[in-house]
Amino acid sequence: MAPGIWQILIIVVLIALLFGAGRISGLMGEVAKGITSFRKGLKEGEDGTDKDEGGNASISENAASEETTTASREDEKTRN
Structure with a gap:
């Protein structure tokens, strides 16, 4: 039974x-x-122009350097 108006x-x-x-x-x-x-x-994908390709590399580089900095700080804390 379908709902009525x-x-x-x-x-x-x-x-x-x-x-x-x-x-x-x-x-x-x-x-x-x-x-x-x-x-x-979708239109950008069809055109073959991805504006984020260059931006993704810099983001991953920043994340990697941030992880390294955090790891070195944790090492310093454990040494003290």
Whole structure:
């Protein structure tokens, strides 16, 4: 048995009362931004231009140097 128009209307009213109109519109705006970002990513992937390839290398280098620094600090603490 499929829900009728009255059941759907009651559910929509309850959701609007629980979350408020501002929160629902904000959520829909975030969903729209996500869809736009997803489509933009698909277009960039089709073009073969990944802007993040160069950025990923520098991030991994920074993470590696950060791990080394943290490890050396821990070694100094254990020596003292």
